[in-house]
Amino acid sequence: MSARRPIPGARRAVGLGVAVTAAGLLLWSGLAGALIVSTLDAAERAWLQQHLLPRLPLLLLATLALLGLVAWAAARFWQFGFSSADALLEEARVLLSTDVERELRPRGTAAQQGLALAFNELVRQRRLLRQEMAQQVREASAHVEQERNRLAALMSELTQSVVVCNLDGRILLYNSQARQQLGALSGGLPVAGGAELVGLGRSVYSVLDRHLVAHALEQARDRLLRGDARPAAQFVTATAAGQLLRVHLTPVRSGAEPPDIDGFVLMVENITRDFEQESARDRQLNEMMEAQRSALGNLQAAVEMLDFQDIDPATRERFLAVIREEALRMSDRVYRWSQLSAHDMGTRWPLEEMHGADLIALAQRRIGARAGEGAALRVLADEVDPAVWLRVDSYSLLLALAYLADRLVSEHEVRQFWLRLAAAGSRARLDLVWSGPAMSTETVMSWEMDNMSVGEGGGSTLSVRDVVHRHGGEFWFERERVRHQAFFRFLLPCAEAPAAAAAMSFVHSQSRPEYYDFDLFSRRDAAAAGDALDAMRLIDLAYTVFDTETTGLNPAEGDEIIQIGAARVVNGKLLRQESFEQLVDPCRSIPAASIPIHGIQPDMVRGQPTIDRVLPVFHAFARDTVLVAHNAAFDMRFLQLKEARTGLRFDHPVLDTLLLSAVVHPHQESHRLEAIAERFRITVIGRHTALGDAMVTAEVFLKLxxxxxxxxxxxxxxxxxxxxxxxxxxxxY
Structure with a gap:
């Protein structure tokens, strides 16, 4: 519930004009009286004093009455002649600068009324012209619209999540599957149905790890430069909510020569359930093997007892019963296992198929960039078998190589490395080779067990041993005394067939999803703050337009928020589908006098999340945006009073549509939200609900x-x- 206070509009200008007119009349009267007195002789002055001084109060009253009449006439003239013109001008500018369709109300002088009527006629002519143009556009685009709707239906039916981003990771397109799947994984938000961190203009890195995406994009760029027809990459990642995702990345080409990348397409699949099912099958297989081993032991013992010739018939029958019973149990276990699983578990962590030479090239670049900062470091490829294909998690494996190289550089001053790759039966040998001092086994084991950390921001909770276990491989340290070299060796699984990973289905970016804005392709993150943010154009910023409903108007005296609603504005568009709406339990009574205003009954907020749970979600929803509200000082005061309690600071830039309306329309009598919406011909739906007011405020802001x-x-x-x-x-407040 927002406060409303009537403030004078054009009356200040009118009052100033009246005061100037009255002051002029008084000055003129005083000068005229002084001039007349100066022309009289002594006798005439004495006569005036004798006859006029006793009647001076009456004369002053008459003068004041005359001045009041003149002032009233001046005020009427001022308001009639000038204030009406200013108001007409402001309304005319609204019609010229926006798509509002309305007629000016004639006011003021006859000439001003005639101008208003003439302007209305021009507005009618423009409206007819626009209607004709719109009809022509509709006819010309009917076929395009039909194809677009077909493609939209196709996109909505895809079972995979599709997200298109620019190079900064800002989302340009997403389908409903991506909204549902990734939105549910974005940080485990505590309020059901609250904020969604997946939206146009938002960063995909709120859900996916930036380093993983950058690594996959680097792979795709290398393949594109080599002329690969399908320059794609994929990786597997775990989210903060504990979900396992398989992500397929395909670059969006710019069409320039040499080929460059404008953005990337992500096909995201949640494989958590599959992974858990395979893990369960693996456990069941182990349990079955243990049970079968025990049963075989019993069978073997029973058969050995039957070999004795002097065994009595009762004992023989008992051992035969054991054999039959164990055989039936083994058969039942095998049958149940065949029903539960049709194939073996395989590796626990999903791996990607990758050409070994590509992995070596990426390792050269990664080690040189991370471990060689501030040092002359050489990383050479030596004895790389071009026929080797690997099944690896390339991100974690490259991180392990860079981590080991970084430790060698920082602790043993190694300045040159060699990378070797060769087949070793069903697996491959990957060696990180160097020349340098001897190392102890204890040192190698500590490096293998420590969490990996490479440079600034390159840390990981994984260790080298975790990476090796993820690949089902082996790792050790050796010295080559003949060459005076040492190396770390990884035994890794080989891929059975090359390039299988590139065969994933892909929907081209021409398809129309439910939520998209390709104008954002040309936008780049400004990383703006302070003065840099203030220098950005209004049309280039992202906004969170919000409103609150409260128990009263006095936050400092205990009134609380009972509802928050918000909508996003990105690239000059109101994203109605990306909204926030949440009732809040105020933990206090709702005054009966306020219920008719916002319509929120006490039982509607009972059991809802408290403000301590809602504000973190809203804060995440409004991240990296400018806050907009109508009479923002009122709403911001409620948020600011909760900063110490929640530990959150709403230090976003704030714009107020009430203040901005007064800036563009200083001569209008009212700047209430309804009055502004009426001027802009905005339909008000859901007034005095938080989301409804936020939507109206957003439309008003776009008009301003x-x-x-x-x-x-x-x-x-x-x-x-x-x-x-x-x-x-x-x-x-």
């Missing part, structure tokens, strides 16, 4: 942006400075 631009207000800093000059900026 071009009007601010007409006044030379283009950047965030200019808008923030302009709104602070408004009368409404004095309101405090």
């Amino acid at each position: 942006i071009p009007l601010l631009a007409e006044q030379g207000i283009h950047t965030l800093g200019q808008a923030r400075q302009a709104q602070q000059q408004s009368y409404y900026a004095r309101l405090k």
Whole structure:
């Protein structure tokens, strides 16, 4: 529930004009009286004093009455002649700068009323012209719309999640499957149905690890430069919510020469259930093998006893019963296992098939970039078998190689490495070779067990032993005394057939999903803060437009939030599907007088999350955006009073549609949300509900942006400075 206070509009200008007129009349009267007195002789002055001084109060009253009449006439003239013109001008600019369709109300002088009527006629002509143009566009695009709808239906039916991002990881496209799947995995948000961190303009790195995506993109870029027809890569990752995802990355080509990348497409599949099922099968297989081993022991013992010739018939029958019973149990176990699993478990961690030479090339670059910072470091490929294909988790394996090299550089001052790769039966040998001092077995074991950390921001909770176990391989340290070299050796699984991973299905970016904005392809993260953020244009920013409903108007005296609603504005568009709406248990009573305003009954908030649980979710929803609200000082005060309790700071830049409306329309009598919406011909739905008011406020804000631009207000800093000059900026809560 937001506060509303009537503030005078054009009356200040009218009052100033009246005061100037009255002051002029008084000055003129005083000068005229002084001039007349100066022309009289002594006798005439005495006569005036005798006859006029006793009647001076009456004369002053008459003068004041005359001045009041003149002032009233001046005020009426001022308001009739100038204020009406200013109001008409503001309304006319709304029609010119926006797509609002309405007629000006004639007011003021006859000439001004005639201008309003003429302007209305021009507006009607423009409306007819727009209708004709819209009809032509509809006819011309009917076929395109039909194809687009077909493709949208196709995208919505895909079982896989599809996300398209620019090079900064900002989401340009996603389908409903991605919204449901990734949104549910984004950090384990505590409020059901609350915020979704998957949305247009948001960073995909809120769900996926930035280093993993960068690594896959680097692989795809290398393949693209080599002329690979399908330059794709894939990886497996675990989310913060404990889910296992298989991600297939395909670059979006720019079409330039040489080939370059504008962004990337992610096909995301949640394989948690499959992984758990395979793990369960593996456990069941082990249990069955143990049971079968015990049964075979019993069978063997019974058969050996039957070999004795002097055994009595009763004992022989008892041993035969044991054989039959154990045989039936073994048969039953085998049958149940065949029903549960049709194939072996295989490796626990899903691996990707990769050409060995590609892995060596990436390792050269990774070790040189990470371990060689500030040092002259050479990484050479030596004895690399081009026929070797591997099944590996390339990200963790390269991290292990870079980690070992980094330890050698920092602790033993190694400056040159060789990488070797060769087949070894069903597996492959990958060696990291160097020349340097001898190392103890204890040192190697400690390196193998420690968590890997490479440079700044390159840490991992994995150890080298974890990486080896993930591949089902082996790892050891050896010295070659003849060559005076040492090496770490990895035994890794080989792939049976090359390039199988590239055969995944892919939907081209021409298909129309449910949520997309390809204009964001040209946007790049500004990493702006402070002055840099203030210098950004209003049309380039992302906004969270929000509203709160509360128990009352006095947050400092115990009133609490009972509902928060918000919508996002990205690239000049209101994203209605990416909204936030949550009832809040205020842990106090709701005054009966406020219920008719917001319509929220006490039983509606009973059992809902408290503000301590809701604010972290809303804070995540509003991350990296500018906050927008109507009478924002009221809503922000409620949020700021919770900062110490929740540990969250809402230090976002804030824009207020009430203040901005007063900036662009200083001569309008009201800047209430309903009045502004009426001026802009915005339909108000769900008034005094948090989400409904947020949606209306967002539409109002989008209408205000071009009007601010007409006044030379283009950047965030200019808008923030302009709104602070408004009368409404004095309101405090």
